Amino acid sequence: MPEKAFQDLWPELFTQCFRCGRNNEHSLQIKSFWDGDDTICTWKPKKIYEAGMGILCVGILSTVIDCHCVNTAIAARYKAEGRELGSILFIPYVGGTINVKHIKTIFIKDPIVLRAKIKEMKDRKTIISCSVFSGKNECAKAEVIAIKA
Amino acid sequence: MPEKAFQDLWPELFTQCFRCGRNNEHSLQIKSFWDGDDTICTWKPKKIYEAGMGILCVGILSTVIDCHCVNTAIAARYKAEGRELGSILFIPYVGGTINVKHIKTIFIKDPIVLRAKIKEMKDRKTIISCSVFSGKNECAKAEVIAIKA
Numbered sequence: 001m002p003e004k005a006f007q008d009l010w011p012e013l014f015t016q017c018f019r020c021g022r023n024n025e026h027s028l029q030i031k032s033f034w035d036g037d038d039t040i041c042t043w044k045p046k047k048i049y050e051a052g053m054g055i056l057c058v059g060i061l062s063t064v065i066d067c068h069c070v071n072t073a074i075a076a077r078y079k080a081e082g083r084e085l086g087s088i089l090f091i092p093y094v095g096g097t098i099n100v101k102h103i104k105t106i107f108i109k110d111p112i113v114l115r116a117k118i119k120e121m122k123d124r125k126t127i128i129s130c131s132v133f134s135g136k137n138e139c140a141k142a143e144v145i146a147i148k149a
Numbered sequence: 150m151p152e153k154a155f156q157d158l159w160p161e162l163f164t165q166c167f168r169c170g171r172n173n174e175h176s177l178q179i180k181s182f183w184d185g186d187d188t189i190c191t192w193k194p195k196k197i198y199e200a201g202m203g204i205l206c207v208g209i210l211s212t213v214i215d216c217h218c219v220n221t222a223i224a225a226r227y228k229a230e231g232r233e234l235g236s237i238l239f240i241p242y243v244g245g246t247i248n249v250k251h252i253k254t255i256f257i258k259d260p261i262v263l264r265a266k267i268k269e270m271k272d273r274k275t276i277i278s279c280s281v282f283s284g285k286n287e288c289a290k291a292e293v294i295a296i297k298a
Binding site for chain 2: 013014015016017018019021024026027048049050051052053057058059060062063064065066067094095096097098099100101102105
């Protein structure tokens with residue numbers, strides 16, 4: 001049985017989220033997993049998320065980055081506390097700051113791959129760095145500060 | 150007759166955009182206007198754009214900010230060139246960098262108001278600062294670097 005995504009382990013209360021909510025039929029259905037010490041997310045844009053001319057809307061890209069990074073912060077906190085992912089009590093984090101630098105145009109025809117790592121973890125604040133790839137190209141770099149709610 | 154939004158003056162080629170496209174039925178329908186030397190955008194989130202518990206998904210907020218700021222850069226360039234908004238040739242800009250700092254939780258029950266201003270305009274690069282309000286509260290601050298395509 002494949003491993004469950006971080007987002008699919010959280011309590012019902014958070015499952016309406018536009019980014020990843022399993023109970024929101026319009027959600028982007030973002031799924032994040034451990035890959036060694038990094039986390040990884042593969043996401044295929046739908047046609048409705050283009051900016052025009054087959055190019056991915058960069059706001060939607062920020063949404064995917066935000067979700068993957070905040071969920072990375074949550075998963076890393078579970079790991080640091082030696083707790084099984086999704087076990088109660090849930091550890092909520094929210095996006096504090098997001099900074100995205102676009103390097104190359106991303107087209108919606110291909111899936112994108114996000115690879116994130118923990119840069120710093122303090123008591124309430126976790127800094128996550130993230131790279132976004134389309135094919136072999138690194139198309140965006142981001143840094144997210146997630147805050148323990 | 151009310152003034153047209155910046156986004157509704159651009160060529161057909163860009164009207165599929167998820168952010169503002171008048172020809173994309175799933176788009177956020179973001180509308181930006183001049184308000185003196187600033188630009189203003191009022192946007193009411195739909196229920197599907199929540200993160201949970203009535204809170205606005207911060208990724209969608211980035212999408213609205215990106216659209217309003219990039220369109221501000223385009224409108225400002227038309228103004229600087231003394232040209233009527235939407236006159237051909239169109240002046241395309243894209244988001245280069247976006248940096249959003251979240252200050253207060255935003256709830257989807259109320260419209261948000263974005264107020265942006267041009268901080269710096271160079272040949273190809275325009276820096277826009279933006280504040281997001283819900284009611285009387287400033288809930289987020291952002292800086293966007295838009296690049297002339």
